[in-house]
Amino acid sequence: MTRLVLQTTKWIYGWRWLVLPPVVGALMLAMLVGAVVVAPREVVEGEVQRLMYIHVPSAISGYFAFAVVFAASVGLLWTRDMRFDAVARGAATVGVLFTFMMLTTGAIWGKPIWGTYWAWDARITSTLILFLLYTAYLLARSLADELDEQAARYSAVYAIVAFLDIPIINMSVRWWRTLHPQPIVVEGALPMGMQIVLGLSMLAIVLLTVWLIVLRAETEGIGARATALRAALDRREGE
Amino acid sequence: MSTAIEMRALTKRYGGTTVLDRVTCSIEAGAKVALTGANGAGKSTLLAVLGTLAAASDGSFAIAGHEAERDAAGLRRSIGVLAHSPMVYEELTPLENLRFFARLYGVEDGEARASMLLERVGLWRRRHEPTRVLSRGMHQRLAIARALVHDPRVLLLDEPETGLDAEGLALLDAELLRAPSVTVLAATHQLARTAEWAEARVTLHRGRIEAVEGTGVMAEVATREAVRR
Amino acid sequence: MSAVAAVLEKDLRLLWRHRSGWLSAATFAAISLLVYAFAFDLVGDEVRPLLPGVLWVTFLFAGTIACSRAFTDEVEQGTFDALLLAPVPRTALYAGKVLANCLALLAVEVAVMLLATILFNQTLISPVLLLDVTVGTVGYVSLTTLLSTLGARVRAREVLLPVLSLPLLVPLLIAGVRATDAALELPAGSAPWTLLLVVFTLWSLIASALLFPLAVER
Numbered sequence: 083m084t085r086l087v088l089q090t091t092k093w094i095y096g097w098r099w100l101v102l103p104p105v106v107g108a109l110m111l112a113m114l115v116g117a118v119v120v121a122p123r124e125v126v127e128g129e130v131q132r133l134m135y136i137h138v139p140s141a142i143s144g145y146f147a148f149a150v151v152f153a154a155s156v157g158l159l160w161t162r163d164m165r166f167d168a169v170a171r172g173a174a175t176v177g178v179l180f181t182f183m184m185l186t187t188g189a190i191w192g193k194p195i196w197g198t199y200w201a202w203d204a205r206i207t208s209t210l211i212l213f214l215l216y217t218a219y220l221l222a223r224s225l226a227d228e229l230d231e232q233a234a235r236y237s238a239v240y241a242i243v244a245f246l247d248i249p250i251i252n253m254s255v256r257w258w259r260t261l262h263p264q265p266i267v268v269e270g271a272l273p274m275g276m277q278i279v280l281g282l283s284m285l286a287i288v289l290l291t292v293w294l295i296v297l298r299a300e301t302e303g304i305g306a307r308a309t310a311l312r313a314a315l316d317r318r319e320g321e
Numbered sequence: 322m323s324t325a326i327e328m329r330a331l332t333k334r335y336g337g338t339t340v341l342d343r344v345t346c347s348i349e350a351g352a353k354v355a356l357t358g359a360n361g362a363g364k365s366t367l368l369a370v371l372g373t374l375a376a377a378s379d380g381s382f383a384i385a386g387h388e389a390e391r392d393a394a395g396l397r398r399s400i401g402v403l404a405h406s407p408m409v410y411e412e413l414t415p416l417e418n419l420r421f422f423a424r425l426y427g428v429e430d431g432e433a434r435a436s437m438l439l440e441r442v443g444l445w446r447r448r449h450e451p452t453r454v455l456s457r458g459m460h461q462r463l464a465i466a467r468a469l470v471h472d473p474r475v476l477l478l479d480e481p482e483t484g485l486d487a488e489g490l491a492l493l494d495a496e497l498l499r500a501p502s503v504t505v506l507a508a509t510h511q512l513a514r515t516a517e518w519a520e521a522r523v524t525l526h527r528g529r530i531e532a533v534e535g536t537g538v539m540a541e542v543a544t545r546e547a548v549r550r
Numbered sequence: 551m552s553a554v555a556a557v558l559e560k561d562l563r564l565l566w567r568h569r570s571g572w573l574s575a576a577t578f579a580a581i582s583l584l585v586y587a588f589a590f591d592l593v594g595d596e597v598r599p600l601l602p603g604v605l606w607v608t609f610l611f612a613g614t615i616a617c618s619r620a621f622t623d624e625v626e627q628g629t630f631d632a633l634l635l636a637p638v639p640r641t642a643l644y645a646g647k648v649l650a651n652c653l654a655l656l657a658v659e660v661a662v663m664l665l666a667t668i669l670f671n672q673t674l675i676s677p678v679l680l681l682d683v684t685v686g687t688v689g690y691v692s693l694t695t696l697l698s699t700l701g702a703r704v705r706a707r708e709v710l711l712p713v714l715s716l717p718l719l720v721p722l723l724i725a726g727v728r729a730t731d732a733a734l735e736l737p738a739g740s741a742p743w744t745l746l747l748v749v750f751t752l753w754s755l756i757a758s759a760l761l762f763p764l765a766v767e768r
Contacts, residue, residue, distance in 0.1 A: 393637075
């Protein structure tokens with residue numbers, strides 16, 4: 083059974099260059115058109131609300147990428163296969179990107195609406211902490227080179243602790259915010275047009291995330307192999 | 322005769338470099354084996370793997386019948402290790418160090434054993450001074466005592482002569498290298514001295530066993546051709 | 551169990567030998583109080599709402615820096631290898647170290663609370679508060695001790711370990727301060743802060759104890 087799953091995954095993975103770029107490209111194009119042109123204009127907030135189509139999916143991607151980091155870290159500790167470390171590093175880099183996007187779109191969106199770039203909204207604050215966790219993970223990992231198994235294991239342990247901590251962090255930040263009056267956020271059901279475009283954006287950005295993780299993981303893996311070859315060459319030369 | 326150390330295709334890779342390449346070797350109980358080879362041949366790595374301080378990438382090994390994969394605790398109880406660093410607490414006195422390690426290993430009557438060992442390594446008079454004020458040679462003597470505190474059957478020593486004066490070397494020989502019924506695998510650069518204590522010699526070259534001489538050791542030897550490639 | 555006792559005794563003895571280091575940590579904490587007093591003008595009765603925050607920030611900063619030395623010193627000295635060589639479960643090594651650090655930090659924290667009581671003229675020593683602080687200390691010590699297995703070759707280690715641990719400790723900080731608010735009869739909202747504190751500490755202890763062997767395995 084596991085063999086079948088592995089074979090299928092490998093087969094699917096083999097098609098990634100052919101399938102993912104055009105699909106992601108098409109979806110992103112559709113999303114852009116949808117977000118800028120097709121989606122209805124929000125009555126209260128105006129054009130700036132269109133940032134939602136990047137802001138919300140970016141948040142999802144940020145957490146999704148961390149789940150990948152977590153899974154890869156578990157894989158590394160279980161199998162000692164350093165390819166999992168490359169995946170973890172790749173996913174972490176992508177996660178930093180998307181959490182950063184979520185934070186900046188949130189700030190740009192927030193200024194005209196709340197009058198301030200940062201309103202300590204629970205979700206954005208939690209995402210800021212996630213951003214810091216990613217940064218901490220990458221910092222810890224970068225202290226040694228890509229081949230260092232001890233450093234990889236340490237970072238994997240850190241990623242696992244962080245991933246398990248995230249729900250607790252989010253909950254505590256949310257409780258903390260209940261102590262103060264929240265800024266008014268537009269709630270309630272979105273009109274159908276917005277929902278469709280939002281769904282499209284989610285799909286587009288999540289697939290983009292997957293594609294970027296694949297690319298980064300492979301790049302990290304190749305980088306590690308290059309370092310290994312260079313080390314082997316040095317060893318040869320030294321004899 | 323029973324086998325004290327059994328290595329089966331032990332391999333250690335670091336990144337893309339193979340530091341130990343399918344090392345297969347059997348060492349009889351009670352044998353005194355010198356491990357030789359140029360710098361970077363893999364001596365320290367082999368000792369680290371056997372001492373469970375580094376994980377093998379492939380292959381397996383057993384010491385005193387304890388398989389590394391299944392019975393690591395039992396294996397650790399059977400080995401005494403001397404590495405490059407003395408592995409003692411600088412802020413504690415020699416006596417406190419040995420008392421602690423004796424307790425950690427569950428040695429019966431650890432206090433008596435600690436005192437006895439300190440006397441044997443010649444540190445009795447300095448036993449209440451913090452280790453950090455002692456000389457390098459005395460650190461090494463304390464390390465020897467630490468390695469012996471739980472009366473191990475097998476000794477894994479990495480260049481144990483380092484820092485020792487003539488008296489210290491005599492101590493090393495008496496307590497470790499020539500100790501009766503103890504199996505010794507010691508990496509050393511001091512080839513002239515090996516004649517005094519070693520019954521066998523294993524030479525490593527680029528992570529593979531290049532030569533085996535003497536009694537008490539059986540190993541798969543890589544031919545010169547294979548090694549050069 | 552006896553392994554834990556042996557490790558604990560060793561660590562307590564090392565703590566005592568390193569007491570100048572711990573006195574520095576305590577002094578740092580005391581100076582922090584002064585710094586906050588000057589920076590936030592903590593004079594008079596209106597100080598009270600700010601005190602829980604001042605206390606917990608002091609504890610966390612001093613504590614994470616002090617704990618970051620937990621295993622890194624051992625790794626540097628090479629004694630960590632000696633510990634790994636022993637036929638004892640890794641968790642025993644972890645438990646002894648955590649217990650020793652908790653005791654040391656609790657001593658520092660009580661001293662800080664006494665000093666704060668005097669400086670700010672507020673009753674801070676109460677059973678509930680001490681309980682909250684104890685639980686919180688176990689919480690952050692268990693995590694930072696796990697993270698202190700980072701290793702010796704790291705240059706910016708002193709700064710890096712707080713950077714790694716503080717984001718993880720946000721729930722502890724939030725819950726600790728609010729639980730202290732409640733203990734001092736300050737407004738703290740309706741969320742069950744003490745429960746969150748206890749849950750976080752339990753989680754931190756269990757997760758760190760389980761992950762420690764994985765982090766140090768070779």
